[in-house]
């Protein structure tokens with residue numbers, strides 16, 4: 001997938017990324033950084049630090065530990081909201 005740019009500095013991009021991650025089954029990998037940058041905050045992940053990778057059909061992003069916790073939490077909330085909406089729709093259908 002393409003590179004995600006974050007020159008706006010706002011939270012809009014991150015929300016779009018989280019939505020894209022929450023909308024598909026997403027695998028998470030943890031590993032040692034090879035000196036790349038976090039794709040959300042742009043900070044360099046030092047080679048001896050852990051980096052996290054979210055991967056699904058829509059996109060793959062590499063983040064540092066701080067952003068990992070934020071994204072994981074926001075993904076859980078987005079999934080919960082989606083499930084609540086699906087449950088509501090189901091109740092309406094079954095009467």
Ligand SMILES: [Zn+2]
Nearest residue numbers: 038041064067
């Ligand atoms: Zn980050």
